[in-house]
Amino acid sequence: MDVRTAARGSLAAIRLVNGAVALVTPQVMARRLGADPGQAALVYVLRMFGVRTVLIGARLLRPADADELDRELRTGTLIHTSDALAAACAGREGLLPRRMAAAATAISTVNVALTLVARGWPCPLPDVR
Structure with a gap:
């Protein structure tokens, strides 16, 4: 397995696990973020995050062709960059506890x-299969 394939598989696994936790047990995710798990709006948002994250993770597992894979990865770069910036801003503004904001920023x-x-x-790496 080459480095690019390993990175893609790792990214898919991270997305699937984090998305599934947010989708199936949003209250657990809320507690991990230091938020009140009883907030209905937060549970709703976490489930939306979960669905999105599971779908983009699954799409990495079976791309139709190289062009589709490249589109998925470019889109993922934008999504995860915006997630990292949102988490950093939430920590800076006190919307998330600093420790949790730092963890979310690091993951993204x-x-x-x-x-x-x-x-x-x-730079392009050789495809060593």
Whole structure:
């Protein structure tokens, strides 16, 4: 398995696990974020996050072709960059406890790095299969 394939598989696994937790047990995710798990609006938002995250994770597992894979990874880079910025801003503004905001920012930043590695950035890596 080459580095790009390993990065893509790792990213898919992270997305599927985090998405499934948010979708199936949003109260657990809310507690982990330091929020009140009884807030109905938060549970709703976490479930939407979960659905989105599971779908984008699953799409990495079976791309139709190289162009589709590249589109998925480019989209993922944008999604995870916006997630990282949102988490950092939430911590800075006191909307999330600093520790949880730092963790969420770190997870999304790792996801950004994985999308870039899977795409062969900063320079194309040889496909060694």
